[in-house]
Amino acid sequence: MSLSEACHPTNGFSTSLAWPIAGGKPRFGSSVGGDADVQALNRLGTKIRVPHGRMIFGEGDPAEHAYKVVSGCVRLSRHISDGRRQVTQFLFPGDFFSFMEFGEHSFTAEAVNDLVLMAFPQKALLKLRNERANVQERFLTLVAQRVLDAHAHLVILGRATAKERVASFLISLSERIGVEDDEILDVPMSRLDIADYLGLTIETVCRVLSELKRARIIDIPDPRHLVLRKIDALQERVEMNV
């Protein structure tokens, strides 16, 4: 199958390595119909700003709010005692997070760059879900999509080489942001974030990027910006073992 096809392959058996980043499919708010639900939801929310680098909440903190990204990029991660970190998701405008966490947060959320968020009190959200079956349904769809994304990420971490990981990351990012061939792609997260997302070290991420640059597959005007010159060449790298 080609990487340009959807997550569920047509041949019925093989999966591409792409799509690790939080799926662009089901949103809550931009969807057609059910505006009443969206409006009821929005009434519960408070707009807040978070400067880049600031922690929104940490693992084990009481989960009092759910959030929606309005602008900016959020990083969700888990830590182990000795400092190792696994970034589980990058979130972009329109994405919800922490809406199914009760009691304690199971992960850390931090601002990759300056953020605007909507914060929803968990209790009010719970009430809304109980009152409106559609809202409950839509959140269920959102979590289900999250499982699919996590599974795609598992494939990357379990079975992809460093080159495949980086290539699939770039493809997913460009599709998530909606950038075409030869347009400049914003890369809000640091090399360390990317490394921790892909289960690699900073150095390996750098080396692969340099290699792609030498092969004229990407340009790197600066660390926070990329130009994907040959997306198809990237995609080949994801399909095969190169």
Added chain:
Amino acid sequence: MSLSEACHPTNGFSTSLAWPIAGGKPRFGSSVGGDADVQALNRLGTKIRVPHGRMIFGEGDPAEHAYKVVSGCVRLSRHISDGRRQVTQFLFPGDFFSFMEFGEHSFTAEAVNDLVLMAFPQKALLKLRNERANVQERFLTLVAQRVLDAHAHLVILGRATAKERVASFLISLSERIGVEDDEILDVPMSRLDIADYLGLTIETVCRVLSELKRARIIDIPDPRHLVLRKIDALQERVEMNV
């Protein structure tokens, strides 16, 4: 934190490497209260038997049923074109799977050993969920738990060494099955299954198991059975980098 503690650490910041296997927490059926929901659900199901090794469904197959494991062990996996495989979950009695798949299945399900399953038609299930808010709610909880499990698995695949992976697998398996120190632990899956679950090769899994055996931390009466002699020593291996 100690591995014996829950998934959400008390110190608020570090996560253990254990708990990669489908969580033992929320079940649907064995829970107290809501028996009416459970009974309504059960009326929709058909008991089916699947011999070991047989595929239940493959990636891309139309998703006509959801399933509940009655007895035996199910393996869920994703494949990439060149044959690489990532096992995303092992399921045990009481576990549901594929109840949020519409259209096509996003993964392959196979019988690790001889199975008894309950099969639920998706349409009837959908209807039940719409009629009974509690059922919807409980499925939502189930999917949310699945996300937590997948995240724990991501940490293992992204950041754990081979020894840590195998040790955390053994601990999770023993906790999932409910086996104490020095009791014989059934290991229904093959070395290849374990390797594909942990993102390793068969050989590495074997070597780590042999090493644990030499260190008198486990016994291996035969490939399908293990005795965990020193679970605390295993847990140390998961905490640290050993």
Added chain:
DNA sequence: CGCCGTGTTGACCAGTTTCAAGATTGGTGG
């Protein structure tokens, strides 16, 4: 009893990490 699938072990190899040295970038204050 022998065969075949699975598991185990060893020797060697490759990809990734580690350690270390510079290069760039961005932010701050003069």
Added chain:
DNA sequence: CCACCAATCTTGAAACTGGTCAACACGGCG
């Protein structure tokens, strides 16, 4: 506006973990 400093990024060389290839052991089944 520029200079400086700290943080981030890049690159190189060496070490190491885990993978690959290959031989052999084990065990169940015909």
